[in-house]
Amino acid sequence: MIILAFGMTVNFNSFTSSTLQAEEAKIVSALERARSHAMANMFESEYGVCYISPNYVIFRESEGTCNNSEPTNELIPANTNLSTLSNFSTNFDDSHAIIFNQLSGNRNTVDDTIIITDGIKSEPIEINDTGRINW
Numbered sequence: 001m002i003i004l005a006f007g008m009t010v011n012f013n014s015f016t017s018s019t020l021q022a023e024e025a026k027i028v029s030a031l032e033r034a035r036s037h038a039m040a041n042m043f044e045s046e047y048g049v050c051y052i053s054p055n056y057v058i059f060r061e062s063e064g065t066c067n068n069s070e071p072t073n074e075l076i077p078a079n080t081n082l083s084t085l086s087n088f089s090t091n092f093d094d095s096h097a098i099i100f101n102q103l104s105g106n107r108n109t110v111d112d113t114i115i116i117t118d119g120i121k122s123e124p125i126e127i128n129d130t131g132r133i134n135w
Contacts, residue, residue: 038100050097
């Protein structure tokens with residue numbers, strides 16, 4: 001029984017770790033896609049990423065702000081069992097979206113950090129003013 005209990009604990013920890021890493025990769029992918037769109041000057045616009053439950057939203061700044069209903073937005077389903085926090089807000093939401101400048105991919109704001117947590121373990125994603133994403 002002791003061996004079985006230990007095996008189940010180890011298996012559960014590896015499951016939550018891989019879930020956290022998968023969500024981190026999903027957010028980084030959304031950030032990289034928005035930065036790529038901005039640098040390519042698609043639709044001559046800035047692009048941003050925000051979180052509106054239950055999705056990460058890649059949006060075109062020329063269309064307005066981040067929302068779930070704009071037809072040009074890309075919605076990426078988020079894992080609602082994990083928390084996503086940012087150092088500039090308690091939420092990574094519309095009013096605190098990460099926006100990349102067109103052509104350069106730079107940002108108008110200071111460095112930001114998005115932190116994903118499962119309540120036990122946390123993973124940071126840092127975005128600096130030049131648009132570099134470190135994870």
